Amino acid sequence: MKIEKLGIEHKDLLVRLLKDIRQPLSEYTFPNLYLFRQNHDYEVVLDKEVFIRGRSYDGHTYLMPTTDLRKIDPASLRELMRSVEYLFPIPEEWLSVFGPDEFEISFAEGDADYVYTVEKMSTLKGRNLHKKRNLLKQFLELYEHDAKPLTNDRLDDARFVLNEWLATTEMKPADTDHASCFEALARYEELVLCGGIYYAQGEPAGFVLGEELNEETFVLHFAKARTKFKGVYQYMFNNFAKILPTKYKYLNLEQDLDKENLRVFKSSYAPEVMLRKARVRWKDRAG
Numbered sequence: 001m002k003i004e005k006l007g008i009e010h011k012d013l014l015v016r017l018l019k020d021i022r023q024p025l026s027e028y029t030f031p032n033l034y035l036f037r038q039n040h041d042y043e044v045v046l047d048k049e050v051f052i053r054g055r056s057y058d059g060h061t062y063l064m065p066t067t068d069l070r071k072i073d074p075a076s077l078r079e080l081m082r083s084v085e086y087l088f089p090i091p092e093e094w095l096s097v098f099g100p101d102e103f104e105i106s107f108a109e110g111d112a113d114y115v116y117t118v119e120k121m122s123t124l125k126g127r128n129l130h131k132k133r134n135l136l137k138q139f140l141e142l143y144e145h146d147a148k149p150l151t152n153d154r155l156d157d158a159r160f161v162l163n164e165w166l167a168t169t170e171m172k173p174a175d176t177d178h179a180s181c182f183e184a185l186a187r188y189e190e191l192v193l194c195g196g197i198y199y200a201q202g203e204p205a206g207f208v209l210g211e212e213l214n215e216e217t218f219v220l221h222f223a224k225a226r227t228k229f230k231g232v233y234q235y236m237f238n239n240f241a242k243i244l245p246t247k248y249k250y251l252n253l254e255q256d257l258d259k260e261n262l263r264v265f266k267s268s269y270a271p272e273v274m275l276r277k278a279r280v281r282w283k284d285r286a287g
Contacts, residue, residue, distance in 0.1 A: 089277030110258030139231030
């Protein structure tokens with residue numbers, strides 16, 4: 001067994017493995033793992049199978065598989081689980097391999113991904129989205145606006161938005177995802193990310209940044225905007241959903257991490273589904 005700090009040198013290996021399992025959970029992409037490697041102390045465990053070992057925001061150690069757990073030798077899995085507190089994030093469809101006598105399965109509300117249909121985000125139809133439609137209408141009427149692909153020549157505009165966003169959060173940079181987002185912009189092409197940048201009154205107003213998660217799901221890892229432009233977030237999400245290739249049926253906006261402002265914001269878009277992520281603990285880990 002080899003254990004290595006997760007780095008850019010693991011890109012090809014992890015991209016291949018994670019693409020093969022086709023999971024819709026937001027953690028199952030190399031850019032997500034790489035950009036948040038310091039937040040979670042990520043390590044790559046190279047054994048018969050490849051695992052990611054990390055530490056959760058609430059301080060617990062875990063292993064994340066890069067192979068469908070239903071295909072892994074149970075004895076090898078148990079041996080690896082001795083070194084951590086649990087497996088995470090495990091999709092519900094894999095839980096059939098864990099018997100209740102031997103394993104304890106739990107879910108944390110703040111871990112669940114918010115998933116929306118691209119169709120709903122692109123139209124904002126429905127009574128529960130009327131406030132979003134009104135905000136979008138106000139933005140379109142109040143400001144001269146423009147939407148562009150996020151390309152190399154516009155990355156400085158995105159950095160400007162990111163720094164303006166940080167200045168208005170009244171939070172310390174270390175308590176935000178500013179550093180991860182800044183690195184995502186710096187490694188935009190290398191990480192094969194895709195996004196859009198949005199302008200109001202000729203000024204950079206916001207941007208979104210994400211990637212393909214599987215054949216039918218696109219995940220947005222970052223969405224930053226200058227809220228002095230009322231309705232800018234509604235404009236960004238609506239516009240980006242409209243220009244996504246038609247093969248994408250779902251848009252994943254990731255979890256809320258138990259942060260009330262994120263929970264209120266993401267819930268307000270009426271998610272189609274909340275993708276739960278299991279924590280699986282082996283009861284006899286110390287045995």
